[in-house]
Amino acid sequence: MLLELKHIYKNYFQDKIVIPVLKDINLKVDEGEYLAIMGPSGSGKTTLMNIIGCLDRPTEGEYILEGRSIVNYSENGLSDVRLNTLGFVFQSFNLLPKQTALDNVALPLSYAGIPPKKRREIAFKALQRVGLQDRVKFRPNQLSGGQQQRVAIARALVNNPKIILADEPTGALDSRSGVQVMRLFKELNKDGVTVIMITHDANIASHAKRVVKIFDGRISEDHDDSLNGNMEGEIAGGRLI
């Protein structure tokens, strides 16, 4: 078991009115899974993603990551989890515009205290892995959208995370670049990285082995492709607990 969410609730407060966003979410993810979280806007999928990504804390419930309960971690503790265990890919890439592809990829390594020369070596390998070894010195505005997203993926990969969290990774891309990015995720998953992706696009979600649908703050469907067809419902149902 890589991560487990138990009875997760999340409420927002607006002018003393409680707005429940997540209601009793239970989710288990094993190492090496390729998971898509789907849902319409306002369903709570982004909030769920933030909680999985240790950017937000649940109002109630238990989050166990790599066997450790992390809901009570300090702010620095959560930073370290994000640094060492998680890799983020955003819809809008979020690259630093004034830095080269290589520097962007090397950024997380600086927070891990790796010396500059070593950083460049590791970052170069990560760029190689996403097929951008000939674009190292380019700045984001000199790269296409698809290339920028691949730089962002390289940045997410550079600390050898257990999990890559992707929030609408193809949302800002044309369909051809989108396909390239999805192929890259598939390769990474084949290499053993757990991929959790948020999308509202069923087409994109179909690349994932397992699709979790979320509606109105609850998991409405958990469908695992990788399992044998006739056992699907039973197992998937079990996961809902």
Place this chain on the structure above:
Amino acid sequence: MFENVRQSFQSVWAHKLRSFLTMLGIIIGIAAIIAIVSIINGTNKKIQENLIGSGTNSVYVRITESGDLNYDMAYGGIPKGFKVLDSDVRDQINEMDHVLDASLYVFREGSEDIFYNSTQLQNGTLVGGDSHYLHASGNIIYKGRNLVEDDFTNFRKVALIDSVASEGLFPAEDPIGKVLDIKGEIFTIVGVFQQAKEFAPEINSEEDYDTYVSGRSSQGVVLIPDVDWPMVAQFDEPQNVIALADSTDTMTDVGKSVASFLNEYMGIKDSANVKYRAEDLTKTAEKTQQLANSTNQQLIWIAGISLLVGGIGVMNIMLVSVTERTREIGLKKAIGARKNKILIQFLTEAAVLTSTGGILGTIAGVVAAEVWSKMEGARVAISYPSIVIAIVFSMIIGIVFGLLPAVKASNLDPIVALRHE
């Protein structure tokens, strides 16, 4: 840390105009302080040189009564316990640390017994000195010759007069070869001497004037060989000492050690009323320096206000920068940067900004001081410690005024920050 600094420079360089305008307050403040301090320093150096030893570093150690009054032998006779010093005492003093030369001498101030024909030298000083007197007292021969060995061995009745006495007694004549009547004895003038370094103190106030005038000796000096002293004073007297120090800074120490050496040599107790005391010129110099400082220190306060305003400008621009870079901060936090990494990044940036301002301000200040000295002919002395202090201080301004924006940046919620447009 080095990397942080490098990145901060990049970020400062990326907004050249903005950074420069932000720095301007710091630049002006630091420049003003450096310029003012340089001018104060220059004035002080000048006062010090003028008042202490007139640039010649001569220290006078005299037999004085309590209250630093010269002991008057003509009135009180030889004080108890004092005796005439041999020339080997002079040699011993000459061997002391920081002493370049030494002279033993006796003198009468306010002498009214010096005449050239019927012209009286008003309020003159009569000195009986050894062959080192002129050098040790910072004088040089202007005309004629110095005292030589033969003058002493043969008890020659020769005299040297200083330029003041020369002007008083011989306004239109050449004094060399003329004879002076000193207490009824006839002395032939063989030379005229003057201060080796002429100086004109800057007198800005009545107080300056008093300090200056009281530092000067008399209306003219007449020097005769010390061996001739009994002819005019009836007896040999215990001598006073002039020690020539190797620099202005060592004058006080030289004075103290010569005085205590002489008192010990004579067996005079510290508590004695009449004893050897070194003339304390630093005290008078300090008084004048303080006067100059106090006016200029007010200027430093005004420059300090400019630094405060500059610091607030830095804070303002850093707050703008934090807002502009909200997404960057959010991203960095999301990918695992701890809070203090963000804090240090922004503090470093503010410190780099203000330190650069401090360095530019220092350069501007030095240039301003030099230009001032060229224009006004005033002396300036760049003080290196003050440059270091100015740059360190400007760095501290950056850290102090960068703290609020940096804390704000480090406390940003990554979720909110990433959504920021």
